[in-house]
Amino acid sequence: MPDTADIAAEREQIDTALAIEAARKRSASSPVPCGRCYNCDEFLAEGLTFCNADCRDDWQLRKRMQGMSIT
Numbered sequence: 001m002p003d004t005a006d007i008a009a010e011r012e013q014i015d016t017a018l019a020i021e022a023a024r025k026r027s028a029s030s031p032v033p034c035g036r037c038y039n040c041d042e043f044l045a046e047g048l049t050f051c052n053a054d055c056r057d058d059w060q061l062r063k064r065m066q067g068m069s070i071t
């Protein structure tokens with residue numbers, strides 16, 4: 001019978017690792033804000049890279065299909 005406390009601790013470690021990995025992926029897949037939406041070229045407020053989540057998802061999907069060459 002496995003110790004449930006051990007399992008919980010292990011799960012927590014896995015969750016933390018996944019969260020770190022997700023954060024790393026997120027920052028790696030976000031371009032530098034340039035004043036325009038990377039997906040549709042719409043003008044944006046300073047500091048924004050996309051007009052909304054749909055544009056971001058579209059762009060990320062396209063990037064993924066292009067072989068993740070994000071520069």
Ligand SMILES: [Zn+2]
Pocket residue numbers: 037038039040041042050051052055
């Ligand atoms: Zn857009």
